[in-house]
Amino acid sequence: xxxxxxxxxxxxxxxxxxxxxQLREGCNLYNAALQERRDAWxxxxxxxxxxxxxxxxxxxxxxxxxxxxxxxCCQDIxxxxxxxxxxxxxxxxxxxxxxxxxxxxxxxxxxxxxxSYGDGIRLLPSGKLRVQDVGAIKVKLxxxxxxxxxxxxxxxxxxxxxxCFSVIAATYRLKFTPKAVGIDxxxxxxxxxxxxxxxxxxxxxxxxxxRLRRAQRKVARRKKGSHRRKKAVRELxxxxxxxxxxxQDFHHKLSHRLVQNYGIxxxxxxxxxxxxxxxxxxxxxDAGWSGFxxxxxxxxxxxxxxxxxxxxxxxxxxxxGCSAEGRKALKDRWHHCLSCGFSVSxxxxxxxxxxxLGLSLVDxxxxxxxxxxxxxxxxx
Numbered sequence: 001x002x003x004x005x006x007x008x009x010x011x012x013x014x015x016x017x018x019x020x021x022q023l024r025e026g027c028n029l030y031n032a033a034l035q036e037r038r039d040a041w042x043x044x045x046x047x048x049x050x051x052x053x054x055x056x057x058x059x060x061x062x063x064x065x066x067x068x069x070x071x072x073c074c075q076d077i078x079x080x081x082x083x084x085x086x087x088x089x090x091x092x093x094x095x096x097x098x099x100x101x102x103x104x105x106x107x108x109x110x111x112x113x114x115x116s117y118g119d120g121i122r123l124l125p126s127g128k129l130r131v132q133d134v135g136a137i138k139v140k141l142x143x144x145x146x147x148x149x150x151x152x153x154x155x156x157x158x159x160x161x162x163x164c165f166s167v168i169a170a171t172y173r174l175k176f177t178p179k180a181v182g183i184d185x186x187x188x189x190x191x192x193x194x195x196x197x198x199x200x201x202x203x204x205x206x207x208x209x210x211r212l213r214r215a216q217r218k219v220a221r222r223k224k225g226s227h228r229r230k231k232a233v234r235e236l237x238x239x240x241x242x243x244x245x246x247x248q249d250f251h252h253k254l255s256h257r258l259v260q261n262y263g264i265x266x267x268x269x270x271x272x273x274x275x276x277x278x279x280x281x282x283x284x285x286d287a288g289w290s291g292f293x294x295x296x297x298x299x300x301x302x303x304x305x306x307x308x309x310x311x312x313x314x315x316x317x318x319x320x321g322c323s324a325e326g327r328k329a330l331k332d333r334w335h336h337c338l339s340c341g342f343s344v345s346x347x348x349x350x351x352x353x354x355x356x357l358g359l360s361l362v363d364x365x366x367x368x369x370x371x372x373x374x375x376x377x378x379x380x
Contacts, residue, residue, distance in 0.1 A: 001298070002167070002168060003166075003167055003302075004166050004167070006163070007142065009129065009138070009161035010138040011137045011138070022112055023156065024106050025068040026073065027106050030077050030081060031104060036048060053078050069132045072119050076113045081101075110156045110157065111155040112154055113153045116150075117151065121154075129163055145167060149167050151165075151166045153166070157237075157241060158241040159237065159238065174259070174260065177263040180194075180266070180359060181193050181194050181355065182354035182356070182358060183258070183351060184268070184348075185270075190202070192347035193351055194348070194354070194355040198347075199254060202250055204243050204246040205286040215232070215236040219233055247288050251288060251292040263305060265305060265307050266307075266354050266355050266358025267293060268312035306362065308361055316349070319339065320342070320356060321342035324337055328346065333347075335348075
């Protein structure tokens with residue numbers, strides 16, 4: 001499976017300037033490719049493909065119009081433009097809010113990718129990272145890179161530099177456990193498990209709002225283009241990065257704990273994008289359900305756990321004891337079934353119902369899975 005290892009880079013001042021220049025050249029190429037596609041469509045109604053633009057790269061570089069060190073990086077940037085347009089047309093086809101591809105300012109073009117490890121970038125035996133036209137950069141390898149490295153991305157984030165290795169790594173299978181759990185995510189508490197465990201909602205963004213507000217006001221008071229404004233922008237970026245890191249740390253630890261302890265995990269197949277557009281948008285974004293589900297999915301796949309997504313409709317309205325329907329308003333936080341008398345908190349009832357729906361999908365097969373070998377068998 002595909003995994004990503006991220007490490008902090010510590011470039012010298014000259015190396016940081018060289019990396020900044022590489023990002024600037026990459027941004028110029030991105031905007032030029034976007035402009036060419038726009039002009040072609042407006043003037044002739046023709047669509048330009050990645051292959052058309054990639055064929056021009058040698059001429060552009062020979063004329064000195066692009067000084068990005070690595071040719072493969074240029075190709076990757078053109079692929080990025082192509083993917084942006086593909087996503088745009090996909091949204092148009094679905095009838096969603098499309099959002100036409102926009103030009104990127106240099107300040108917000110923060111990464112370049114080397115599509116092939118060894119072509120312009122590689123790790124040295126000394127533990128440093130060799131980057132074409134930049135030199136050997138100090139990198140903090142806090143853990144070994146396990147697997148076959150496919151691509152390498154250098155990223156700038158809140159004034160700091162990182163390198164991300166995308167690798168193909170072997171999956172690890174955890175010891176089988178028959179324990180199953182249903183998870184009901186929410187906003188009052190982050191999640192309630194069907195075994196009664198309540199996961200508190202850390203509300204990282206809400207707690208950091210005062211600090212973020214002060215940092216934003218500081219940026220607004222500074223004169224555009226001044227060194228003090230650039231410093232204030234970095235402080236604001238660092239504040240947002242801190243909140244993001246806190247949220248990701250919480251998601252990683254919780255998803256790891258769930259995968260370690262349960263063999264079957266049932267969750268709701270929520271339309272999070274739709275939920276994040278209403279009155280509770282800030283709270284939904286703060287919880288970060290999508291990021292949590294994404295981490296839970298790849299961890300479960302890697303560990304050989306079974307992750308099930310069930311239809312979320314009616315999970316809070318049905319009784320998990322007898323499946324009787326009982327309408328409840330959002331303000332009603334307690335479930336009491338008039339049919340069977342089952343009484344429990346609304347979220348715990350939902351978690352139990354999610355587990356019941358999940359088990360109904362695998363009831364006929366899960367019981368025999370521990371007896372079946374995962375290795376291929378050849379009968380002669």
